[in-house]
Amino acid sequence: MVRTITYREAINEALAQEMERDESVIVMGEDNAGGEGSPGEEDAWGGVLGVTKGLYHKFPGRVLDTPISESAFIGAAIGAATAGLRPVAELMFVDFMGVCFDQIYNQAAKFRYMFGGKAVTPVVIRTMYGAGLRAAAQHSQCLYPLFTHIPGLKVVVPSTPYDAKGLLTQAIRDNDPVMFFEHKALYDMAGPVPEEGYAVPFGEANVVREGGDVTIVALGRMVHTSLEAAEQLAAAGVQCEVVDLRTTSPLDEDTVLESVEGTGRVVVVDEAHPRCSVATDISALVAKKAFGALRAPIEMVTAPHTPVPFSSTLEDLYMPDAQRIVNAVKTVAEWTR
């Protein structure tokens, strides 16, 4: 029997095993210890939600507690990567990318290209995303579409503990800059995870449920919402195939297209805003490359084009839920010309 651990523990284990395996792997971020040299070192928080807990004392000198200055420490991580280390930096909330975006999109993403392949930048930037924690507009965004837009970055959005460990392992071993998106609401989710180290390759979507009627393409937390909807729909006689993208860059176009070629109907589910998003990207892909297979218009289920509301009532309405996915699937399943 495979052991069961949480998404949070799976990420921690990937970090610990890779630090054990390769001494060039270091961890840096805010609140790893609660302030370098401060009393916080004793109980070393392991970041605001405790994901790196335990690593500070296990790997002395290799878990750096940084000042609250993303522009400084994200830049430092990228620089260290070009100089031979494999830093895993924690950008606490992806909403804070604004203050360090130049280092990411204009520096890290460009080095390999601009130096003719002579420079590699094996940095991983772990970051929290997503709504549902009553954290309001500046701590709840998805923003992976912004990074997916930039050539030179790899973008990972794991949905399960198994994928979180395997994809983070791959991210650390990868020689390119990787943005690693962790949904706050998934940290306590438990699932089977092998104790041994393993890497899940990038660009390989996962068909998490098979079905012949409608394809649902989702990522991150929305995979679970989609599976919940698919379960309800199966009871109503509609069989959904649920494709978990796993990575948005590189994108596994083949798995999406093969599924849509089988079903002829697609619903894309994305927690991000509806414009210039993964939802629109997948929709465009299907419209361009699988148009002949489509038997109904493409449906998208996304958050609205507004900031994430602070009001809990409004935030609940903001998040795509199973009911909206069920409705969208029924729309495409019942569509007639």
Next chain:
Amino acid sequence: MTDERIVAVTMPKWGLSMQLGKITSWIVAEGDDVSVGDELADIETDKIAGTLEAAEAGTLRRIIARAGEDVPVSGTIALIAPADVSDDDLDAVVQEARAVIDAGVPDEAASGPAVETADIGGRKICYVGAGQDGDVVLLIHGYGGDRNSWLFLQEPLAARHRVYALDLPGHGTSVKDVGDGSVDTLADAVLGVLDTIGAERAHLVGHSLGGAVAVTAAARDPRRIGSLTLIAPVGFGPAVNSGFLRGFANAQTRRELKPIIGQLFADESLVTRQLIDDLLAYKRLDGVGEALHALLGTLLDGDSQRPDSAAAVTVIGGAVPVTVVWGSADRIIPPAHAESVAGAVCYLLDGAGHMPHMERPAEVQAAIEEAIARAG
């Protein structure tokens, strides 16, 4: 009192970790007369799909579990009874069975027996045992397999024997370092497990590469081996589907792996998503790629088989009774190789592929039981 002429058809336990099975469809209907071995229903577990065969003859009077329904292992799914058993008697049994199905799997149900580990020459080898009494039987999987390959056989055999299944080096949860990757090194693991469980005598059952390992282990100490049952074994002729072996070692994605795994079975629909997912998860583990490529060098000399199990059988020289089981539709190793196993009792299973122990477990079980009985 329940009429003892009522025979319950129950959800089988295919694999030590199986707790639930789903009836995908009934092949027979209420009122049908069934003979032993008739196909009753298609059943799916989270690992594999299979067909339940009738263990008793008679009239199928009641179908209790509907198609699409999940049933706990050993739950009664149908009743066979003679025509003169009254409907009331049957309905009483149906009611009890219905309650069991509706209750689902009890929370305290263990998720299979504990995995044990042995330290063999510094290598961690994992194995699982089942059964309380009788002779020791050790099941040895093939290339890229693991102890779960025996999911249909270990539990049924454990009714009369103490049945162990191990993970060879490089496989399952055992150490991934295979050293020189030789058949001898793999045989060390087999004999080491026998030492660890304190078995002075054991019956070995080996599939494919595991067959070569079983023969090699037996040749080292024939007095210790009660019988050998070889299922589509490696090492009895040069021909082999080298494309399958290389393809399996190199496959990185579901898309690449699925058609390769399909070649193992005569009926490719037996390959479930879960089987491919489990194999992909195994192949992604650190060290597995190296192990599979090292073992590829053991298995292949160019496009031919390298191991020579026939020579080892000659060394054993009749000291151990040998049984061979082969599927007539094996696409990995030609079943004609069975003729090269000197002095063996052969079972050719018509229409089975390279995985008869998964495709036709009842017949393989019967062959193993006979091999053990002949050994005395």
